[in-house]
Amino acid sequence: MELVRSILEGKTKLTKDEIWNLSGMLQDHYRSSPNVLDMSTDKVIFVGDLHGELQCTRAVQRYIKKYNKHHFVFLGDYADRGPEQIETFNLVMALTLSNPKRVTMLRGNHESDDIAAKYGFYNIVTKTYSFDVFKHYSRVFEVLPIAVYKKATLFACHGGVPEEISSIAEIQGRNRRHPNFPDDVLFQMVWNDPKDNDYAFRPNSRSARARFFGKVSFTKFMENIDAKVMFRAHQVFPEGYRTFFDNKLVSVFSATSSSSVQPKIVRLCNDYTIEPLDLI
Numbered sequence: 001m002e003l004v005r006s007i008l009e010g011k012t013k014l015t016k017d018e019i020w021n022l023s024g025m026l027q028d029h030y031r032s033s034p035n036v037l038d039m040s041t042d043k044v045i046f047v048g049d050l051h052g053e054l055q056c057t058r059a060v061q062r063y064i065k066k067y068n069k070h071h072f073v074f075l076g077d078y079a080d081r082g083p084e085q086i087e088t089f090n091l092v093m094a095l096t097l098s099n100p101k102r103v104t105m106l107r108g109n110h111e112s113d114d115i116a117a118k119y120g121f122y123n124i125v126t127k128t129y130s131f132d133v134f135k136h137y138s139r140v141f142e143v144l145p146i147a148v149y150k151k152a153t154l155f156a157c158h159g160g161v162p163e164e165i166s167s168i169a170e171i172q173g174r175n176r177r178h179p180n181f182p183d184d185v186l187f188q189m190v191w192n193d194p195k196d197n198d199y200a201f202r203p204n205s206r207s208a209r210a211r212f213f214g215k216v217s218f219t220k221f222m223e224n225i226d227a228k229v230m231f232r233a234h235q236v237f238p239e240g241y242r243t244f245f246d247n248k249l250v251s252v253f254s255a256t257s258s259s260s261v262q263p264k265i266v267r268l269c270n271d272y273t274i275e276p277l278d279l280i
């Protein structure tokens with residue numbers, strides 16, 4: 001845990017052995033977790049896409065210290081695109097390991113070998129270290145849980161509602177242990193986007209396997225699983241968050257995306273309203 005502490009205190013340049021060690025601890029932490037983790041509290045703050053922005057991740061670290069009775073859920077997309085991808089991924093792992101009961105790290109669509117190869121993380125890790133080190137991160141991708149759920153309260157995952165699923169048990173039955181997303185249900189949970197329209201599902205231009213989910217499918221899913229509010233990330237909004245479906249779905253983005261976003265995290269309040277918190 002000396003390594004974890006040094007990362008929290010500002011260490012950013014890790015050796016291959018240190019990455020092996022850190023990623024191994026994270027794999028041990030999540031290897032036997034179900035796809036959907038049960039949340040024991042509704043005092044929770046959600047963190048959206050970070051995409052290699054260490055400055056925003058440091059701001060989240062300060063909020064974790066400040067809101068010390070709250071649970072923090074990272075909704076995925078830690079690397080790719082931004083300037084400090086390795087450092088950001090390492091810091092989120094360190095935050096999770098140092099607060100295992102209070103911090104949860106979920107898997108986004110970028111926690112996948114084929115996406116990391118396309119958007120930068122693979123290149124920067126293999127250039128800075130080696131292919132072996134990339135595989136250490138890839139094994140973390142495989143074990144990260146897909147969603148969190150609190151009965152009668154909330155559900156959260158990176159993308160959103162998948163087709164043809166009407167219970168938490170059906171999600172638990174899927175296999176996430178793969179460096180990519182061969183499973184269509186898990187794929188849709190990290191890729192789908194909401195659309196404020198009265199339809200169920202529509203094709204999504206992001207991918208032939210992704211969908212837009214409308215109010216019909218959202219409302220039905222939330223009834224079926226018994227949840228009142230959903231949190232997700234995955235989409236860039238200039239204000240850092242946006243609500244859909246009469247404020248029952250909250251989308252959050254926690255990186256600046258080259259200064260085009262006011263990055264936010266969102267806190268769930270008592271009456272199912274939310275409080276957005278600024279990262280910069």
Ligand SMILES: [Mn+2]
Nearest residue numbers: 077108109234
């Ligand atoms: Mn995403």
